[in-house]
Amino acid sequence: xxxxxxxxxxxxxxxxAAMAPxxxxxxxxxxxxxxxxxxxxxxxxARPATLLNYSTLKAEKVDRITIIQTLKGNVEESRxxxxxxxxxxxxxxxxxxxxxxxxxxxxxxxxxxxxxxHTQDPVHATGEMVDGDPVRRDGIEFKWPFLTEKRDYRYFDxxxxxxAPIHYKGTRTFRGTEVYYFEQTIPWTQVPMxxxxxxxxxxxxxxxxxxxxxxxxxxxxxxxEPVTGAPLNxxxxxxxxxxxxxxxxxxxxxxVFEGHVKMREDYIESVGEMVSSNRLMVLLLVSYLPRSxxxxxxxxxxxxxxxxxRSRRPAPEADTTPVTPPV
Numbered sequence: 654x655x656x657x658x659x660x661x662x663x664x665x666x667x668x669x670a671a672m673a674p675x676x677x678x679x680x681x682x683x684x685x686x687x688x689x690x691x692x693x694x695x696x697x698x699a700r701p702a703t704l705l706n707y708s709t710l711k712a713e714k715v716d717r718i719t720i721i722q723t724l725k726g727n728v729e730e731s732r733x734x735x736x737x738x739x740x741x742x743x744x745x746x747x748x749x750x751x752x753x754x755x756x757x758x759x760x761x762x763x764x765x766x767x768x769x770x771h772t773q774d775p776v777h778a779t780g781e782m783v784d785g786d787p788v789r790r791d792g793i794e795f796k797w798p799f800l801t802e803k804r805d806y807r808y809f810d811x812x813x814x815x816x817a818p819i820h821y822k823g824t825r826t827f828r829g830t831e832v833y834y835f836e837q838t839i840p841w842t843q844v845p846m847x848x849x850x851x852x853x854x855x856x857x858x859x860x861x862x863x864x865x866x867x868x869x870x871x872x873x874x875x876x877x878e879p880v881t882g883a884p885l886n887x888x889x890x891x892x893x894x895x896x897x898x899x900x901x902x903x904x905x906x907x908x909v910f911e912g913h914v915k916m917r918e919d920y921i922e923s924v925g926e927m928v929s930s931n932r933l934m935v936l937l938l939v940s941y942l943p944r945s946x947x948x949x950x951x952x953x954x955x956x957x958x959x960x961x962x963r964s965r966r967p968a969p970e971a972d973t974t975p976v977t978p979p980v
Contacts, residue, residue: 659964662957669950673943681938685799686770687743689731693724695920699891699912704753707852712908718759720914721750724795727765734767734778741770744780745795749811751910759910760847764811766794773798773882775809783811784848792816797875797882799935801833808837812844812869819873827876827885828925837873844869864897867909880935883928886921889914 702718705711727744734742747764762784767776775781775790782788792807808819819837826832846857846867860867869892876886893909916924 659957659961662953662960666950666953666957669946669953673946673950676946677939677943681935682771685935685938686741687768687773687796688726689728689741689743689770690726691724691743691745692726695722695924696720696917697722697887697914697920698917699914702912703908703910704759705895705907705909707855710907712911715754717754718910718912718914719752721748721752723748723750730765730767730780734776738776738778740776742776742778743768743770747795757851758849759851761849762811762847766790768793771799783814784845786814786845788814790816796884797877797879799880799882800939801877801879801882803833806835808835808873810837810839810871810873812871813839813842814845819875825876828921830878830885830925832876832885833879835875835877839869839871839873841868841870843867860895866896868894868896878928878932880932880939881928883924883931885925885928886916888916 697720699718699720700716702715703712704715704718706713724745724747727746730744731742734744745764745766745768747766748761749764750761751759753759764783765780767778767781768774769776773793773796775792775794777789781790790809792809794809794811797806803821803824805818805820807816809816817837817839819835822834822836824831825834843866846860846865848857850856871892872890874888875884877883878885890913892911895907895909896905898907899905
C-alpha cells in the first residue's frame with residue numbers, strides 16, 4: 654500500500670479481527686468464573702404444608718414452613734484445593750435450615766460443594782459431603798454452567814446422595830426474561846435420617862434401631878437464565894414419610910413433611926437484579942465486544958481500501974490545446 658494511513662487502518666482492522674474470536678474463545682473461558690468468596694441467602698416457603706408434630710406424633714396442617722438456604726464461599730479451602738487441583742476451584746459451604754410456623758428448627762442439613770469456578774463441574778476433594786457423610790458428586794448442583802444449553806443435565810440430589818437427569822422442558826419467559834425450564838422427579842427413595850433432629854434425645858441411631866425408615870420424593874423445577882446459568886426461580890413439590898413406624902408411633906406410615914416449596918417474592922426480585930448485572934458482563938465477552946470488533950474490522954478494512962484506491966487514481970492530463978487570441 655502506498656499511503657501510510659491505509660497501512661495503519663489495515664493493521665487496526667487485522668487487530669480487531671483477531672481480537673473478536675480471542676475474546677470469545679480464549680478470554681471468556683478464563684475470565685468468566687464464580688468468585689470464591691460469594692455469599693448468597695435464599696428463603697423458600699411452603700404455604701400451607703403438612704408437618705409431623707413430634708410431641709403428639711401426628712401429622713398436622715400448618716400455615717407455613719420456611720427453608721433458609723445459605724451458600725457461603727470458603728476461600729481458605731478453595732486455595733488449599735487449588736494447589737493440588739491446578740485450576741480455579743470454588744468451595745461452597747451450604748446449609749438448609751428448616752423451621753416450622755413458630756420459628757422452631759425442624760431440621761438442618763449442611764453441605765460442602767466443591768466445583769470448578771469456570772465450568773461448574775464438580776471437583777472431588779477431601780471435605781466434599783452432605784450432612785457429614787462423604788459424597789462424590791456427579792453433575793451440577795445449585796447452579797448451571799455459563800451459556801446453559803438446551804439439553805438434559807445431571808443434577809445432584811442431596812437427600813438421596815445420588816445424581817439423576819434433570820430434563821430441559823423448553824424455553825419460557827419469566828418476568829420479562831427468557832429462561833430455560835428444567836424438571837427433575839425423584840421417585841420414592843429411602844434416605845438417611847438427618848443428623849440434627851428437632852427433639853432433644855432423639856438420634857438417628859435410636860430411630861434406626863426402632864426399625865423406622867425415612868422415605869422421600871420430590872418434583873424439582875428450575876427457571877434458568879441461560880447466559881449466566883443462574884436460577885431465577887426454583888420450586889419443589891416435596892414429601893417425606895417415616896415408614897415401619899407401628900411399633901413406635903402406632904401406625905405404619907407417618908407424613909413428616911409435605912408441601913409445595915417456592916422462593917419468597919422478595920428473594921426472587923433480589924436474585925433477578927443480581928443476575929441482570931452479571932448477565933451484562935458475560936454478554937460483553939461472548940457477544941457484544943466480539944461483534945463490535947468484527948464490525949469495526951470490516952469498516953476499517955473498507956476505509957483502508959478506499960484510501961488506497963483513491964491514492965492510485967491517475968491524475969488528470971493537462972490540456973495542450975493552443976489558445977487562440979481574441980481578434
